[in-house]
Structure formats: structure tokens, C-alpha cells
Amino acid sequence: xxxxxxxxxxxxxxxxxxxxxxxxxxxxxxxxxxxxxxxxxxxxxxxxxxxxxxxxxxxxxxxxxxxxxxxxxxxxxxxxxxxxxxxxxxxxxxxxxxxxxxxxxxxxxxxxxxxxxxxxxxxxxxxxxxxxxxxxxxxxxxxxxxxxxxxxxxxxxxxxxxxxxxxxxxx
Numbered sequence: 001x002x003x004x005x006x007x008x009x010x011x012x013x014x015x016x017x018x019x020x021x022x023x024x025x026x027x028x029x030x031x032x033x034x035x036x037x038x039x040x041x042x043x044x045x046x047x048x049x050x051x052x053x054x055x056x057x058x059x060x061x062x063x064x065x066x067x068x069x070x071x072x073x074x075x076x077x078x079x080x081x082x083x084x085x086x087x088x089x090x091x092x093x094x095x096x097x098x099x100x101x102x103x104x105x106x107x108x109x110x111x112x113x114x115x116x117x118x119x120x121x122x123x124x125x126x127x128x129x130x131x132x133x134x135x136x137x138x139x140x141x142x143x144x145x146x147x148x149x150x151x152x153x154x155x156x157x158x159x160x161x162x163x164x165x166x167x168x169x170x171x
Contacts, residue, residue, distance in 0.1 A: 002097065003096075003097035003098070003107075003109075003110035003135070004106070004109050004110055004135060005134070005135045005136050006134045006135060006136035006138070006139055009106055009109075009134040009135055009141070010022065010134060010141075012109075012151075013141075013143070016151075018143065018147045018151070019143075019144070019147070020141055020142060020143045020147075021129075021141070021142040022134070022139055022140070022141055022142070023039060023042070023131075023139060023140045023141075023142070024138065024139050025037050025039060025138065025139065025140065026138065027101070027137050027138050028137050029100075029101040029137060031045070031047055031066050034066075034140075039131060039140050040066060040131075042131060042140075042142065043127070043128075043129060043130070043131060043142065044065050044066075044124075044127045044129070044130045044131065045065075045066050045130070045131040045132075045140070046063045046064060046065060046066065046105070046124070046130050046131065046132050047063075047064055047065075047066050047070075048061065048062065048063050048103040048104055048105060048107075048132070049061075049062040049070060049086065049103070050062075050086070050087045050091070050092050050095075050096065050103055050107075051072065051075075051084045051085065051086060051087060052084070052085060052086075052087040052091065053076075053081045053082045053083070053084060054082035054083045054084075054085075055082065056087075056091075058081065058115075058117065059087055059091065059095055059115065059116045059117070060079070060081070060084070060116065060117050060118075060119050061096070061103070061105060061107065061108050061116050061117070061118050061119065062075070062119045062120075062162075063105045063118070063119070063120050063121065063124065063132070064120075064121040064124075064164045065121060065123065065124065065127075065130075065164075067166060067167055068121055068123075068164035068165065068166060068167060069164060069165050069166070069167040069168070070164055071164070071165065072084040072085070075119070075162055075164075078162045078163065079117075079119060079160055079162060095110075095111055095113070095115075095116055096108065096110050096111060096116065097110040098110065098135055101137050102133055102135055102136055102137045103133075104132045104133040104134065104135050105118060105120070105132055105148055105152065106132060106133070106134060106135050106141075106148075106151075107135055108152050108155065108157050109151065109152070109155050110135070111155070111157060114155065114156040114157050115157075116157055117157065117158045117159075117160060118149075118152050118157050118158065118159045118160070119159075119160050119161070119162055120145075120149070120159065120160075120161055120162070121161070121162060121163070121164045122161045122162065122163050123163075123164075124145045125145060125146075125161075127145050128144065129142045129143060129144050129145070130142070130143065130144075130145050130148070132148070
């Protein structure tokens with residue numbers, strides 16, 4: 001798959017003069033693994049979902065803080081979409097050139113069609129920096145949300161904001 005991955009993402013950020021901090025670690029596939037690796041201690045780590053509408057015509061890359069719950073029914077209503085579901089691994093590779101486990105808002109920079117809509121939680125605007133993968137789950141990149149959103153807009157993808165509810169604590 002051709003696209004921007006860890007090395008290219010770091011080079012792009014340096015080229016554009018965007019400040020960031022990187023944390024190398026073992027491959028992590030879930031938020032629980034990120035917690036165990038101590039990544040979430042640094043700050044707001046985001047979870048990312050690649051979704052599609054009912055007909056598979058529109059795709060969304062959803063980014064929310066790890067402690068928020070993404071209710072797909074409520075989200076569809078907020079963004080004016082038909083029923084949302086997870087996009088297949090094949091669609092993930094076709095549109096974002098990435099495999100499951102490494103999804104990141106930075107994957108949208110691999111969207112050649114510039115049709116994937118970036119959906120971010122409204123509260124991310126208030127975060128000083130957020131933690132996302134650099135399109136590779138063996139590192140976490142700490143970057144300001146404003147810089148991230150700017151990169152996505154510059155690339156030509158639409159950004160919309162949604163409100164996600166806090167996740168219920170596990171008993």
C-alpha cells in the first residue's frame with residue numbers, strides 16, 4: 001500500500017514546521033493495550049473509527065477522546081447521515097491505505113479522492129494536544145488538535161464536529 005506512514009508523517013510534520021512529540025512503543029491494537037503501555041498517562045489519547053453510511057457511498061473517519069462513547073445512531077443524526085456501520089477492512093485499505101489497528105486521523109492524508117469526512121468530537125478543540133498514531137500502531141504522536149485539523153483541511157477533506165457522551169464507567 002502506498003501512502004504516508006510513520007516515517008513520512010514525521011517528515012511531513014517537520015517540513016511544515018508543526019511541533020509534535022513522538023512516543024515509540026510496542027504495537028497496540030486497543031485502548032486497553034494503550035493503557036497498559038502507559039501511553040494514556042501523557043494526555044488525551046484518541047480512538048478512531050472508520051464508518052460508512054447505509055449505502056456505502058459516504059465514509060467517515062471519526063476521532064473521539066478515549067473516554068467518550070460513539071453512539072452511531074446519534075452520530076448519524078448529528079451529521080445528517082443515513083444509518084452508520086463499520087466499514088470493511090477492504091474499504092479501509094482502499095480509501096485510507098491502512099490496516100485495522102493503525103487507524104488514525106492522519107490516515108485521511110492517504111485519501112486520494114478527498115471524499116472521506118473527518119468527524120471530530122467538539123471537546124477536542126479544547127485539548128492542548130492529543131495522542132494519535134502516525135498511521136502505525138508502534139508509535140503515538142502528540143500534536144495540537146488545531147495543527148491536525150489544519151493538515152486535514154489543507155489536504156482537502158471536509159471536517160465536521162459532533163458531540164459524544166462520556167462513556168459509562170465499568171462496574
